[in-house]
Amino acid sequence: MSAATKKYKRVTTNSLIEMKHNGEKISMLTAYDYTMAKIVDAAGVDAILVGDSASNVMAGHETTLPITLDQMIYHASSVVRASSRSLVVVDLPFGSYQSDPKTALRSAIRIMKESGAHAIKLEGGLEIKQSVKKILKAGIPVMGHLGLTPQSIYKFGTYTVRAKEEAEAKKLLEDAKLLEKLGCFSIVLEKVPAKLAAKVAEEISIPVIGIGAGAGVDGQVLVTHDMVGMTHEFHPRFLRRYLNLYEDMSNAFKQYSEDVKSKDFPNDTEQY
Ligand code: KIV
Helix, strand or coil: CCHHHHCCCCCCHHHHHHHHHCCCCEEEEECCCHHHHHHHHHCCCCEEEECCCHHHHCCCCCCCCCCCHHHHHHHHHHHHHHCCCCEEEEECCCCCCCCCHHHHHHHHHHHHHHHCCCEEECCCCHHHHHHHHHHHHCCCCEEEEEECCHHHHHHHCCCCCCCCCHHHHHHHHHHHHHHHHHCCCEEEEECCCHHHHHHHHHHCCCCEEEECCCCCCCEEEECHHHHCCCCCCCCCCCCCCCCCHHHHHHHHHHHHHHHHHCCCCCCHHHCC
16 A cells, blocks of 8 residues: 555545645546455555446446446445445436436435445536536535446447547536536546546546546546456456456366366365
8 A cells, every 4th residue: 555545544535636636646446245345445445436337247237227226225335334445436327316306316315325335426417417416415425427428328329439529528528617616526537538538637626537538637447347357358448457367267167166076175174
């Protein structure tokens, strides 16, 4: 753990803002269960995102749309029990906030109350302004999410880089400024050109955490199962794989199966 990392006994939303102002980059990873979150937290990662990517990673759905609020609360409460230092941010799932601000607030309150998480994240800018305002007014910290917002995949039609065209880039910058003005404590920027992401980070005072948004932002987030190589079909350019767990685990499972069949396992010392 670096000296800067040790400084924070418990990372809060204010710590992230302080890190940006001190020029210290913010690290964030996803987790959806107790065991993984325990490792991420103990490693000194600043924030844990209980992302709706659980829909893909944990449940095997093609998109993030099917995961429910109850399922997100289940994942989030497991992660909260494991975290003693990291800030825990939870995604509001698709359908739990888009219809109206009252529904959005009710969903955010359920997440905070039933999981014990520290903040929520939702996707969008101007379209969800009233919901963001209402949630913030209730004292719930909000992280925004702009650029490639996977809950809108059927509108985009593709997972390619967003905001390459001037009009979309302009709207993205306006949305980031709006989220800052409303009182969000941070914004995730997903899969946008590095130059645009750096401009957003420079023009707003709250931390911008990127995934596929280049090095000019205030922090980085990755899906843990991707960065440890448990998933192996997914090769976006932005992903750095730190381990190849798919292969390691697969070899271990094969070996175990062979050992059972050959009666090598359990041996004399592995029984009572
Ligand atoms: O759900 C998720 O994991 C996310 C990240 C990709 C930022 O929103």
